[in-house]
Structures are given as C-alpha cells and as structure tokens.
Amino acid sequence: MFLLTVPQIIWMAAVVLIAIALLVFAVLLLRRFVNELFEARRKRIRKQRVRTLLTEIREHPDRAPDSIDLPRRKRAAFEKTALALLDDLKGPERDALIRFLMAIGTMTRAINRMQSRRAVVRERSAAMLGIFPDDRARHQLTLALGDRDLAVRLAAASSLLMSGAEMDITRIMAEMDRDGALSRARALFHGKGSVELAQAAEPHLDEAKTKLFGLEIFGGSSGRIAAQTLVREIGHPDGSVKATALRAIRDEDHPALAEAVIDAIDNDDWKVQVEAVAAAGRLGLEDARPALEPLIENGEWQVRNAAAHALNRIGPNSDSAADR
Incomplete structure (x- = not known):
C-alpha cells in the first residue's frame, strides 16, 4: 500500500489550493471581461440613442423628434435617455425633446400614475410633470397640492413653479399647507433652516415672509423655478x-x-446687489459688464468680491479682445 509522507501531503494540498485560487481568479477575470463587454455595449447603444435624438432635433427643429418612428418595446429606453438629456439642453432643442416625450406618451403615463396608491410613485410623477407646458399636467399638479402626502405636495408645488404656471408662490404655499407642516418640509429638503424661515411657516405671517419661505424651499440647489416667476x-x-x-x-x-x-x-440694498451680481455671473451676462466693473471699488467687500467673481465667469471683454 502506497503511503504519502507528510511533506508530500503538504505539497499536494498546496497544489490543490493554488489550482483553486487560479480557477477563482480565472472566473473573476472572465466575469469582469463579460461585464465590461456588456457595459461597453450599453454605452454604445445609449450613445446611438443620443445621436438619433440630437440629430433629429438639430436637423428638423420644427417637427423633431415627434416623427421618430419607435417600436413600443424601444420607447422606455428612449424615454430614459431623453429625460437624462433634458438638463443638458436649452431653448429649441429642449422644447423639441419635450415634444418627443409627449409624443411617446410620457406625460400621459405620469398623469395616470398620479392616481397610484403609493406615495413614492405619485411624488415621482409630480416631479416629472413639471417639464411639460401643458394644461392637463398643470391641472393634475394643482390637484396634487392637496395630496395627503407632504412629499407629493412639495413635488407638485415645485413642478408648478418650474412649468411657469400663472400661480403666485403665496397661493401655492397656501394650497399645499394642509397640515401646517411647511417648516418640516424645508427640513426634509434642505436641512435645518434659520429661525426666520422656520417662522415663515406660521400661517399668521405676512405675504413677503411666505414668498421668502417658498423661494427658499423651491429655489434650492435641486430646484428650478420658471423665469417668469x-x-x-x-x-x-x-x-x-x-x-x-x-x-x-x-x-x-x-x-x-x-x-x-x-x-x-x-439696488440700494447691498445684499440684493450681491445676489444680482452673482446671478449675472452665473448667466454669463456680457451686457451686465458696464454695471459690474465699477463695483470692483464698491464700499462693501461682499459686493467687490461678488463682482470680481462675476466678471471672471463672464470672461474678457469681447470688444477689447476684438481690438487686440
């Protein structure tokens, strides 16, 4: 009978462990390779969708992209791509993309989902409806201001302000404040507010405080308020x-x-000046340059600092650059 010595057993065990380790490594390597292939294919398909949408929008701005003939099974994928593109487009291109979403039924589905029993579904649908400049969407959002769920009311109010609906902020705040929970609403979305803003949730405060509180809630870093508002x-x-x-x-x-x-x-109020100067910088307003340049020597350091940053964002004077 053949007996293995202890060193032989150890050597064989080591070989088996090395073989298992190599096999595991090979499986992981293969899995990574397959995942990278799938990811590359997914990115390639998404780029193709983006190219299709943008080509239609730019080459046929009057009719595109409503005319894209999509099989029903591909609509969900194109809808997801179009929604992701919205924040990167402006003007006619953005309008055309919204028409495309309406053409494939995105708005109708969002309106229908507002009847869902799940609050999270109603909240997401209310947030999506804000991109559609349509009376049906605005009517549904106005109804949602009375939703039993606070997050849904907030999403509806934010969408109404984003859509440019002819509703004053104070009216929207009054409509949605069904349980006096506006201070909790701000805490939910933007962290703890100041005493002044917390007090603004009280119903007895004046119209200006209510507007201030509404702008703080809906004009935060994650929000967007329509220009006319x-x-x-x-x-x-x-x-x-x-x-x-x-x-x-x-x-x-x-x-x-x-x-x-x-x-x-x-403006005479330096706090208003600072915000106006910063906004001019964000918008890149070349026409604001004559008003901004003298502020470099303003008596308030906050105004001077904001003016310097704004001018830097706007860039060099186009006239002087042309002269050179």
Whole structure:
C-alpha cells in the first residue's frame, strides 16, 4: 500500500489550493471581461440613442423628434435617455425633446400614475410633470397640492413653479399647507433652516415672509423655478424676497430675466446687489459688464468680491479682445 509522507501531503494540498485560487481568479477575470463587454455595449447603444435624438432635433427643429418612428418595446429606453438629456439642453432643442416625450406618451403615463396608491410613485410623477407646458399636467399638479402626502405636495408645488404656471408662490404655499407642516418640509429638503424661515411657516405671517419661505424651499440647489416667476419676484418690494429670487436663478436663457438681473445690480440694498451680481455671473451676462466693473471699488467687500467673481465667469471683454 502506497503511503504519502507528510511533506508530500503538504505539497499536494498546496497544489490543490493554488489550482483553486487560479480557477477563482480565472472566473473573476472572465466575469469582469463579460461585464465590461456588456457595459461597453450599453454605452454604445445609449450613445446611438443620443445621436438619433440630437440629430433629429438639430436637423428638423420644427417637427423633431415627434416623427421618430419607435417600436413600443424601444420607447422606455428612449424615454430614459431623453429625460437624462433634458438638463443638458436649452431653448429649441429642449422644447423639441419635450415634444418627443409627449409624443411617446410620457406625460400621459405620469398623469395616470398620479392616481397610484403609493406615495413614492405619485411624488415621482409630480416631479416629472413639471417639464411639460401643458394644461392637463398643470391641472393634475394643482390637484396634487392637496395630496395627503407632504412629499407629493412639495413635488407638485415645485413642478408648478418650474412649468411657469400663472400661480403666485403665496397661493401655492397656501394650497399645499394642509397640515401646517411647511417648516418640516424645508427640513426634509434642505436641512435645518434659520429661525426666520422656520417662522415663515406660521400661517399668521405676512405675504413677503411666505414668498421668502417658498423661494427658499423651491429655489434650492435641486430646484428650478420658471423665469417668469423669478422676474415677478425680483420686482417684489421686500429686499429679502428680491435677494432670494435672485439666488434661485440657475442658467435660464430668458431675455426678461437677464434684464431684471441687470436692473437689480444697482439696488440700494447691498445684499440684493450681491445676489444680482452673482446671478449675472452665473448667466454669463456680457451686457451686465458696464454695471459690474465699477463695483470692483464698491464700499462693501461682499459686493467687490461678488463682482470680481462675476466678471471672471463672464470672461474678457469681447470688444477689447476684438481690438487686440
């Protein structure tokens, strides 16, 4: 009978362990290779979808992309791609993409999902409806201001302000405040607020405080308020409302908004000035340069600092660059 010595057993065990380790390594390597292939294919398909949509939009801006003939099984994938593209497009291209989403039934499905028993589904649908400039979407969002769930009411209010609906912020706040929970709403979305903003949730406070609180909630880093609404609130007599509306400006391409920002640069309140100057920088307003350049020597250091940053973002004077 053949007997193995201890060194032989150890050697054979080591060989078996090495073989198992190599096999595991080979399996992991193969798995990674397959995953990379699938990921590369997914990216390639997505790029093709993006190219298809953008080509239609840019070559046929009047009819595109409604005319893209999509099989029903591909609509969900194109819908997801189009929604991801929305934040990167402006003007006619963005409008065309929204028409495409309406053409493949995205808005109709979102309206239907507003009847869901699940609050998270209603919340997501309300958030999506804000991109559609359609009376049916706005009607559904107005109804959702009375939803039993606070997050749904917040999403509906934010979408109404984003869609440019002719509703004042104070009215929206009043409609959605079914349980006096607006201070909890701000905490939910933007962390703990100041005492002033927490007090703004109280129903007895005036219209200016309510506007201020609404702008803070819906004009935060994750929000977007329609340009016409911001223009209206920049013209509010209360300085805090003006400043908060200016701070809520993102990158909207809207002539009236640019004009309102430039007018606010000369405001007597330095806090309003700072926000107007910062907004001019974010929008890249070349026309604001004559109003910004003198502010480099302003008596308030916050104004000087904001003006320097804004001019840096706007870039060199195009006229002087042309002269050189």
